[in-house]
Amino acid sequence: MIKKIIQEKIYNIFNKTFEGVSIDISDVDIVDSKKVEHGDYATNISMKYAKKLNMNPLQIAEKISNQLKSDTETFFDDVVYIKPGFINFKINSLIFNRILKDIYKNRERYGSGIKKNDKLIVEYVSANPTGYLHLGHLRNAAVGDSVCRILKFYGFDVQSEYYINDYGNQIKMLGKSLEVRVKNLMGENIEMPEDGYQGEYLLKVAEDFLLAFPDTTSLKSNNFEEFAKDYLLEEIKKDLKSLNIDFDNWYSEKEKIHETGLLEKTLNKLDNLNAIYDKDDARWIKTSEFGDADDWVLIKSDKSSTYFLSDIAYHEDKVNRGFDRIINIWGADHHSHVSRLKASMKSLGNSQTHFDFLMIQFVRLLKDGKDISMSKRSGQYTTIKDLLSLVNKDVVRFMMVTRSSDTHFDFDLNQCLQDSDENPVFYIQYANARINSIIKKSGVSELDINKMDIIESDKEIKLIKEIIGFEDAIKDSAQSLSPHKLTFYLQNLAKEFHSYYKSTKILNENQDQVMSRLVLITTIKFILSNGLQLLGASSPEEM
RNA sequence: GCGCCAGUAGCUCAGCUGGAUAGAGCAACGGACUUCUAAUCCGUAGGUCGGGGGUUCGAAUCCCUCUUGGCGCGCCA
Incomplete structure (x- = not known):
């Protein structure tokens, strides 16, 4: 959400400052700064648009950052532009505090995407x-x-x-x-x-x-x-x-393909579309005309059907069941089936449905x-x-x-x-268990975000940034169908927590400070246990 | 022969819709338990991103080519 805010700010300034050149908001990439010297977030927009604006990227960066500095008072602590044309942002810690509260309020729902209309099937x-x-x-x-x-x-x-x-x-x-x-x-x-x-x-x-x-x-x-x-x-x-x-x-x-007559129906449809032909006593599909390297047999010379025909019928059925997106997860040894199935679907005229194949x-x-x-x-x-x-x-x-x-x-x-080091799962579960143990020990039954102290320490701000990153981790994992991205994120979050735990005594005499720290680590706990759950793993309260 | 995937630190791998000095875990080495769980932490060292061309302000990332490994090229499923 924070990146979106920065993105919109830049988008608006860009439109105001450089009239006549249209900009696509999705071109405004806001990324996490890799180095502390580079602030919290950064954008490369001035390099991206240098050519279109026919300007030096550094000049563009200067104009944008000057605007950002002048029209915002509390959002940024600092905006600097640097060498090739990057603009680096340092965010005010009050903003981070506000965001942490918002995230905490969402509890386990934090990171979930807005409801989408697309119906998906994953086989x-x-x-x-x-x-x-x-x-x-x-x-x-x-x-x-x-x-x-x-x-x-x-x-x-x-x-x-x-x-x-x-x-x-x-x-x-x-x-x-x-x-x-x-x-x-x-x-x-x-x-x-x-x-x-x-x-x-x-x-x-x-x-x-x-x-x-x-x-x-x-x-x-x-x-x-x-x-x-x-x-x-x-x-x-x-x-x-x-x-x-x-x-x-x-x-x-x-039951669904052979006993319902779906197989014949599909074959007839292909026939009517003139997508099959007879050769050597068998019936073939013209997949080579729709992007595959070869044609394939659907009906063998002994009149029995091939597996491939069932597969076509099956996927025709998936399309007819109204899925917008069909995801198939197959072993890599079946990769040749991808192009022939795609070709078959094309020959059936199914161009609306989006197919994804994940080869394992x-x-x-x-x-x-x-x-x-x-x-x-x-x-x-x-x-x-x-x-x-x-x-x-x-x-x-x-x-x-x-x-x-x-x-x-x-x-x-x-x-x-192994029970330790080498085992990333225990590492994450251990972080979760540790947090749980602290919460228990604190004796605070109800966290109150109104009683929070302001979080300002570097380590804690870093943790909040990591927490904010969960949204991106989910988005990236979902969009690329790559659960491994979530595993890397969770390991990283656990790592940051363990480090924080070691450096900072969370429970002390200052009740407001304790409250803010409890909110911080409880939010981490929401993410860790939820993240593990998304990967099908448990998150024990004690280890 | 054709097609798909991969080649990144000693090992296992991230990073690949182009961006700043290429990252993590493990292994190696050196440190930290009177303190909320040491199943943890802090630090050091470690790289011609398989080779070679090209594209451009900028390439591990895009294109071409070569090479190595895995998998697939049935009237099997």
């Missing part, structure tokens, strides 16, 4: 219900859930969705695999097919299957498929629950510097259950979003098993 995880969730899904899940929470907090109407791939070859094979395991348990010595699901987990499913169907004589393949799929989907839901993740919608491919790069699990993502002995992936048995859920959630999703990420077990 993520969407792992096939043919096995347990593993490490590869984990990052996707953590990023997806955090993105949803942040977007909601930022003011969007957000729905999260899990696309259940419960139709087609994989499910058939899953059914067959379970059948083999069940028969194995009953003493039949038959082999698992080459492309069957070899994992040991199916033995457990088979055991439970026999408990549910003791009499196997009249069973059909259908029974195996349904049982295995439902069973594993439940396990997936349990795993997600243990990560503090819940979806608004569970979208069944079978691979995660490796490191222990003692070695990659243990996949157990060499059994050929099994590390599951979410495995990992959660080793590492605290909060740590997992947080660590999984600390890196930008388009870089590879090494999850270091040694680091996460």
